Amino acid sequence: MARRLIVTGGAGFIGSNIIHALNQRGLTDIIAVDNLTNGDKALNLADLAISDYVDKDTFYDALSAGHYGPIDTIFHEGACSSTTERNGRYVMASNYEPSKKLLAYCQNTGTRLLYASSAATYGASTTFTEAPTNEKPLNVYGYSKLLFDQVVRRALPVLNTQVAGFRYFNVYGPREQHKGGMASVAFHNFNQFMAEGRVRLFGEYGPYQPGEQMRDFIAVKDLVATKLWFFDNPGHSGVFNLGTGKAQPFNDVATTVVNTVRAARSLPPLDRAEMVRTGLLEYVPFPDTLRGRYQCYTQADMRALRATGCTVALDNVANGVADYVHHLLRTQPDHTP
Numbered sequence: 282m283a284r285r286l287i288v289t290g291g292a293g294f295i296g297s298n299i300i301h302a303l304n305q306r307g308l309t310d311i312i313a314v315d316n317l318t319n320g321d322k323a324l325n326l327a328d329l330a331i332s333d334y335v336d337k338d339t340f341y342d343a344l345s346a347g348h349y350g351p352i353d354t355i356f357h358e359g360a361c362s363s364t365t366e367r368n369g370r371y372v373m374a375s376n377y378e379p380s381k382k383l384l385a386y387c388q389n390t391g392t393r394l395l396y397a398s399s400a401a402t403y404g405a406s407t408t409f410t411e412a413p414t415n416e417k418p419l420n421v422y423g424y425s426k427l428l429f430d431q432v433v434r435r436a437l438p439v440l441n442t443q444v445a446g447f448r449y450f451n452v453y454g455p456r457e458q459h460k461g462g463m464a465s466v467a468f469h470n471f472n473q474f475m476a477e478g479r480v481r482l483f484g485e486y487g488p489y490q491p492g493e494q495m496r497d498f499i500a501v502k503d504l505v506a507t508k509l510w511f512f513d514n515p516g517h518s519g520v521f522n523l524g525t526g527k528a529q530p531f532n533d534v535a536t537t538v539v540n541t542v543r544a545a546r547s548l549p550p551l552d553r554a555e556m557v558r559t560g561l562l563e564y565v566p567f568p569d570t571l572r573g574r575y576q577c578y579t580q581a582d583m584r585a586l587r588a589t590g591c592t593v594a595l596d597n598v599a600n601g602v603a604d605y606v607h608h609l610l611r612t613q614p615d616h617t618p
Contacts, residue, residue, distance in 0.1 A: 524581030
């Protein structure tokens with residue numbers, strides 16, 4: 282019997298990339314769940330094969346009532362993903378409560394659950410190992426993700442099905458164009474450079490020099506490949522980091538974007554100092570609104586995930602961001618070299 286799958290947040294950035302990867306395997310009995318108030322997200326589904334689309338407001342009750350029949354696996358990507366959202370009731374209602382409903386459903390039916398957590402659970406921490414002592418969220422988004430991870434941890438000893446959460450670090454790649462301010466720095470840098478001929482990054486903040494704030498940047502194709510490894514290996518449950526295991530500065534992203542576009546224009550590469558001198562790279566004052574609420578450094582400890590036997594290769598910024606820029610140059614008609 283063919284496996285019926287559900288992807289919540291299916292029209293979103295990561296959800297639509299998961300559906301694309303499942304389609305490449307010939308899997309099309311997929312129910313995409315989302316909220317299309319932002320109708321631009323529908324374009325992420327337009328080239329994909331799904332069996333149904335369901336609005337999130339009707340989905341959870343219908344699922345609990347057995348409306349969709351036997352479900353093999355739920356990829357739970359749907360959430361309010363804004364780290365700057367201050368309405369805690371809205372964030373908890375969007376992130377925590379639906380996740381609990383899915384966990385209860387999966388416990389009752391044996392459906393597998395592969396869900397999105399976040400590196401925002403670490404917040405102010407400087408150690409990124411999946412342990413409660415390192416979990417210090419700086420905003421209600423991070424707290425909503427942490428609280429559900431805690432529910433999953435308590436449930437793991439009695440689960441009769443696979444439940445695996447993945448703490449995403451900084452993800453970039455195709456199908457994020459609808460995300461506005463929450464899109465990746467690579468996406469913003471590319472659009473700035475194509476529109477203005479320059480890239481802007483935050484200036485110094487705390488101990489970090491301009492553009493030297495560091496994140497663990499992971500290409501969405503690698504994130505999806507890792508999640509599908511767990512899909513293929515249902516014996517592994519838990520809460521896992523999902524980054525590359527290597528922190529890199531925002532300056533690396535910006536210089537990769539600029540030099541990839543320059544190469545497409547048959548221009549020689551420049552180092553960062555030359556980009557700053559010629560105005561291709563500009564630093565802006567660190568915003569007051571983010572002071573005390575901003576992660577300046579993240580680096581996934583990947584030991585727990587690797588201990589499962591998952592050996593998916595993960596691109597660094599130089600390779601992954603360059604591939605993404607080539608994709609943007611091919612697919613955005615207004616952005617020709």
